[in-house]
Amino acid sequence: MSTQSIRRGGKEKFSWKRTRRIMWENRWIYLMLIPVLAYYIIFKYKPMYGIQLAFKDYKLAGIKASPWNNFEHFKYMFVEPQFWPALRNTLIISLLRICFGFPFPIILAILINEVYMPKYKRVLQTIYTFPHFLTWVIMAGIMLNLLGSTGMVRKFFDLFNPEIGENWNLLYSNKSFRAILVISDIWKEAGWGTIIYLAAITGIDPSLYEAATIDGANRWQQMRFITLPGMISMIAIQFVLRVGAVMEGGFDQIFNLYTAPVYETGDIIDTYIYRLSFVKSSGINLGFPVAVGLFKNVINFILLMLANFVTKALGQETVL
Amino acid sequence: MAEIHPISPNVRIDKRGNVHIPRKNKIRRFNAVDFVLLLILTILAVLIVYPFYNAVLVSFVPNTVYKRYEGIMLIPPEFTWEAYEFTFKSALIWYGFKNSIINTIAGTAYNMTLTILCAYCLTKRNLPGMKLIRVIIIFTMYFNGGLIPYYLLIRDLHLMDTLWSYFLPTGITIYYMLIISNYFKSLPPALEESAKIDGATDIRILWSVTLPLSLPLLATFTLYYAVERWNEWYNAMIFCKSVDKWPLQNVLRTIINDVNMLATQNIPGEAKPDIQGDSIKMSSIIISMAPIMCLYPFLQRYFLSGLTLGAVKE
Numbered sequence: 094m095s096t097q098s099i100r101r102g103g104k105e106k107f108s109w110k111r112t113r114r115i116m117w118e119n120r121w122i123y124l125m126l127i128p129v130l131a132y133y134i135i136f137k138y139k140p141m142y143g144i145q146l147a148f149k150d151y152k153l154a155g156i157k158a159s160p161w162n163n164f165e166h167f168k169y170m171f172v173e174p175q176f177w178p179a180l181r182n183t184l185i186i187s188l189l190r191i192c193f194g195f196p197f198p199i200i201l202a203i204l205i206n207e208v209y210m211p212k213y214k215r216v217l218q219t220i221y222t223f224p225h226f227l228t229w230v231i232m233a234g235i236m237l238n239l240l241g242s243t244g245m246v247r248k249f250f251d252l253f254n255p256e257i258g259e260n261w262n263l264l265y266s267n268k269s270f271r272a273i274l275v276i277s278d279i280w281k282e283a284g285w286g287t288i289i290y291l292a293a294i295t296g297i298d299p300s301l302y303e304a305a306t307i308d309g310a311n312r313w314q315q316m317r318f319i320t321l322p323g324m325i326s327m328i329a330i331q332f333v334l335r336v337g338a339v340m341e342g343g344f345d346q347i348f349n350l351y352t353a354p355v356y357e358t359g360d361i362i363d364t365y366i367y368r369l370s371f372v373k374s375s376g377i378n379l380g381f382p383v384a385v386g387l388f389k390n391v392i393n394f395i396l397l398m399l400a401n402f403v404t405k406a407l408g409q410e411t412v413l
Numbered sequence: 414m415a416e417i418h419p420i421s422p423n424v425r426i427d428k429r430g431n432v433h434i435p436r437k438n439k440i441r442r443f444n445a446v447d448f449v450l451l452l453i454l455t456i457l458a459v460l461i462v463y464p465f466y467n468a469v470l471v472s473f474v475p476n477t478v479y480k481r482y483e484g485i486m487l488i489p490p491e492f493t494w495e496a497y498e499f500t501f502k503s504a505l506i507w508y509g510f511k512n513s514i515i516n517t518i519a520g521t522a523y524n525m526t527l528t529i530l531c532a533y534c535l536t537k538r539n540l541p542g543m544k545l546i547r548v549i550i551i552f553t554m555y556f557n558g559g560l561i562p563y564y565l566l567i568r569d570l571h572l573m574d575t576l577w578s579y580f581l582p583t584g585i586t587i588y589y590m591l592i593i594s595n596y597f598k599s600l601p602p603a604l605e606e607s608a609k610i611d612g613a614t615d616i617r618i619l620w621s622v623t624l625p626l627s628l629p630l631l632a633t634f635t636l637y638y639a640v641e642r643w644n645e646w647y648n649a650m651i652f653c654k655s656v657d658k659w660p661l662q663n664v665l666r667t668i669i670n671d672v673n674m675l676a677t678q679n680i681p682g683e684a685k686p687d688i689q690g691d692s693i694k695m696s697s698i699i700i701s702m703a704p705i706m707c708l709y710p711f712l713q714r715y716f717l718s719g720l721t722l723g724a725v726k727e
Contacts, residue, residue, distance in 0.1 A: 112541045115541060119537065119540050121614045122534055122537050122540060124616075125534055125615065126530070126534045126546065128527060129534065129550075129585070130546070132584045132585065133550060135570075136566070136582045139562075139566050140557065140559070140565075141556070141558045143558050143561065144559065151561075156565070201457075204453065205454065207447075208450065208451065217454055217455075218717075219710055220458045220461055220462055221457075221461060222716070222717070223461075230662045230663075230665050231665065233669070234669040234694060234698045235464050235465065235467075235468045235698060238471060238694065243479075243691065245485060248484060248485065249484075249485055251483065251484075312446060366559070366560055367560065370560050379561055382559075382561055383562065386560055386561070387559060390559060397555045
C-alpha cells in the first residue's frame, strides 16, 4: 500500500484544482462507489449511532428522545447476576476451543498430506469439509436426536453398561455441555480448517523432501522437520487470529443447543444479550443489552486490533 | 558437495560417485504406517458421517421400531416413507423452500453486485479519498453497533416481516471482497489502459475487461454467498414473525423445537406427530440438507479454491 501511494516525482503540492480534475476524470469510479457507501452508511454506520442507547434510558419515542442516564447501565452490569457467568463462560468456552479445537485441523492436515492415494484423499476431504456448509440449526437437530434419551449414543452405552443410561441427560447437564460444544465444533469445522494448512503444506519446496530422503530421513522425521516447520508461520497467524476472537463464543452453535438447565455453563455474552433483548419477561430497559454489547464490542475491537498488529509483525500482509 | 546429474536434475551424484535417485522415482510400498494412517482417517470419516446416516435411518425407520431397537442400527430393519409423506404435505416446508430460493437468488445477486463494485473501486488506491473509504469499509469488520441498534434500524427502515430484511443488511463480506480486489489488482494494467484510450468508461472497463477475466474466481465467491444466503436463519428469526415468509432453516428450527407446529399447518385430523415426532424431525432435516448434499461433491473444488486463494499470497 505504501509504495503505491507515493506519487511519481516525489512531493507534489496538494491543490484543489488538481484533485478536482482527477476526481472528474474518474467520476465513474465515484459513481460506482455510491451504492457501496450507501450500504455501509445505512447498514453498518447507522446502527453505530444507536450505541448511544448504552448511556440512555430507552424510551419508545426513539433514540433521540431517550434521556441520558449517567452510566446507570454500566453500573448495573457489574451487579447483574447473569453477567459475570456469561463473561466467564465466553472465555472458558473459547479457551477450551483453542486448547482442543485449534490443534485438531493441524494434525488432521498433516495426516491427510501423508495419504498417497489421490482419489481416496479427495473422498476423505469431501467428507471432512462437508459439515461446514450446513447450519447449526441442522447440526443441532441431528445432535438433539443422537444424544437424546432415545438416541443412538445412549443405545451404544447401554450395550456395555445399562446403568449409564438410567440418568441420561447429556444435553441438559452442566457437566457435559461444554464438552459437547467443543466436540461438535470439531465435528463441523475441523475438516474445513485443514484446507488452509494443506495450502501451506503445498507451498513447501518439494526438493526439501527429496534432500531429506537422500539423507535417510524417515517419514516421521520428514513430518517433524520439514512439514511442521513449513506450516509454523501459518499456525502462528491462525493462532493469533483465533485468540483475537476470544470474545466470540459461537452464538449459532450455543443458541441452537442450549436450554435453561445449562445456562450456568453454556450461556455466553452473545446469547445473554439476545435473551435480554428479545425475551420479554426480563422487563429490562433496552439500553442495558446495548451497554453489554458495547462492552463486548470494545474488548473485541481491542483484541482484534492487537491480533492484527501481531500478525503484521509475523510478516503476514493484513487488511489494514 | 553433490553435483547435479546432467540429464535429470533430480538425480544427484555425490563425491564418491554414488548415484542417488530420489524416492519419488521409486515405486512406493504400501507399508504398515500407511495402513494405520488410512485406518485412523477412515474411522474419523465414519464418525463424521455416522450422525448424518443415523438421521437418515431415523427418518425411514418407523419410530416405534427405532425406539425399541437395541444396539447400533446399521441397516434399517423396516422401511417407511410415512415421515416424508407427512413432511411434504406440510405447507410450511414449501414456504420454506420458496423463500429460501428467493432469498438465495436475490441475495446472491445483491451480494455479488456490491462486492464487485466495492472490490473494483478499492483497486484505485491512488484516487483522492480512497484511503479514507478503505478505512471506513474495513473498520466495520472490527466494530459494529450491536443487536438492539441493528434491530431498531431494520424496524425504522420498515423492513420488518419482509424478505428484504434477510439479505439487505448482509451486503458485503469484506474478506471475500478484499480477495477479489487483490485479484483485480493483479490483472495486467495495460488491458485497462488500452480500453481507456479507446474511450471506455470505468463501468464499461469493469464489465467488458475485468469481469470476463475473473470468472472462475467470481464463480467461487458466488457459491460462497449462495451457501450463506441459503443457510440464512438469524435475520429471519429476529425480524420476521410471519410463518409464510420464513426460509427453510427457520421452518426447520420450529419443527425441531415443536413437531406439532407442522401438524397445525397440515390437514387437521390426519396428523399424529407425537407418535412419529423424531422421524418427522429427521425427515425435514434431510430434506433441507438435500440440496447442499447433492451439489457439494461436484462443486467442492470451487469451494476449496476460494479459501486457498485467501490463504496463500502470490
